[in-house]
Amino acid sequence: MVDGANGFVGSHLIGALVARGDSVVALARASEEVVRRKVADALTTLHLDPDLAMKVQVRTFSLAEPDLGISPSDVFSEPCTYWHGAALITFFPRREAELHAVNVVGSSYAAATFTRHAKPGSRYVHISTAYQHGTTQGKALEQWPDYNHPSEFRNDYEHSKRVAEVQLSQTGLARNGDVLVARLGVMVGHSGTGRALSDLGLYDFLRVIALFARRTPGERVRFVCHPRAALHLAPVDGTVDRLLALAGGPLDRPVRHLVPAAAVPVTDLFATISAHLPVELVAVTAEAVEAEPFSRFEAIVNMRCKFTSPYLRHEYEFESRGDAEPPPVTPRILDLLISWYLREGLPE
Structure with missing residues (x-):
């Protein structure tokens, strides 16, 4: 069972599951037609037969209802692995109540529904983000977290x-060892082709930069960055492989970081983008901007990137192990990711 079935990770996960012969129930708010199209696109990205999407059973569900608006006897008829990946992803302000309703209350409903109705031998996988570490200093450990004040995070x-x-x-799932928390890195496209049907994270940043670069070519744009800023870009194919392996193995370590061992330096990211667009992206310190304030053009671009650029201002270190680490994004893969999106992924 996979909820959030029409999302980027959910659709690719479903594609990989159905391709290996699993019976998959996809839970989504979207229509059956939308879910099957998203799964077919994901299967194409993974170099698998898109017609396999027709084997997926689609059910409408709602994270706003205690039993998710589903028929438990229908979807929990036998032992299963429940993948909870449905979430609201937005960095915009004044969305705290919506984020809490979906990502906190909705997640509690999903876990409670599984606890009440899943057959013995079932497993629960909670898809999270490695960046739940917030702005806390030091290495993010593979352990259950403590509560932190909202001010310790870049966004709600x-x-x-x-x-x-x-x-x-704090649930029985955690006490009984029936759960895996998979904290993902910055999700990007396929490592072999760069293909990614997504507009989140890196792709939101690329979309904004491309818009300004093509309207006003030849400009320099500075961004305030940590001197050692790097992003843990995780290709979707390698991430899905690790998810399947971890969920099928022992759950003796309930919290895992699915991030590559080597992150992509922001300077390399900027250089690759600048090689494909008529713009010069430059990483600078806050002191440099104080000495030479942003031009009007730079200020506008920074304002449009204000929800993603905070991730350039920190250094991240995540505890991880080889069995959970997707293969790293090499310079060749980075070039593929950027070039594919600028060529085929940008919205019309």
Whole structure:
């Protein structure tokens, strides 16, 4: 069972599951037609037969209802692995109540529904983000988290994902060892082709930069960055492989970081983007901007990137182990990711 079935990770996960012969129930708010199209697209990305999407059973569900608006006897008829990945992802302000309703209360409803109705031998996988660590200094450890004040996070989304993990840690699922928390890195496209049907994270940043670069070519744009800023970009194919392996193995370590061992330096990211667009992206310190303030153009671009650029201002270190680490994004893969999106992924 996979909820959030029409999302980027959910659709690719379903594609990989049905391709290996699993019986899959996809739970989504979207229509059956939308879910099957998203899964077919994901199967194409993974170099698998898109017609396999027709084997997926689609059910409408709602995280706003205690039993998810589903028929438990229908979907919990035999032991299963329940993948909870449905979430609201937004960095916009004044969305705290919505984020709490979906990512915290909705997650608690999903776990409670599984606890009440799943057959013995079932497993529960909670998809989270490695960036629930917030702005806390030091290495993010593979352990259940403590509650932190909202001020310790870059946005309300991160805080909502932390609170959801804290609540899950207090359930019988955690006490009985029937749960896996998979904290993902920055999800990007396929490592072999760069293909990614997504507009989140890196792709939101690329969309904004491309818009300004093509309207006003030849400009320089500076961003305030940590001197050692790097992003843990995780290709979707390698991430799905790790998810399947971890969920099928022993759950003796309930919290895992699915992030590559080597992150992509922001300077490399900027250089690759600048090689494909008529713009020069430059990483600078806050002191440099204070000495030479942003131009009007730079200020506008920074304002449009204000929800993603905070991730450039920190250094991240995540505890991880080889069995959970997707293969790293090499310079060749990074070039594929950028070039594919700028060529085929940008909205019309």
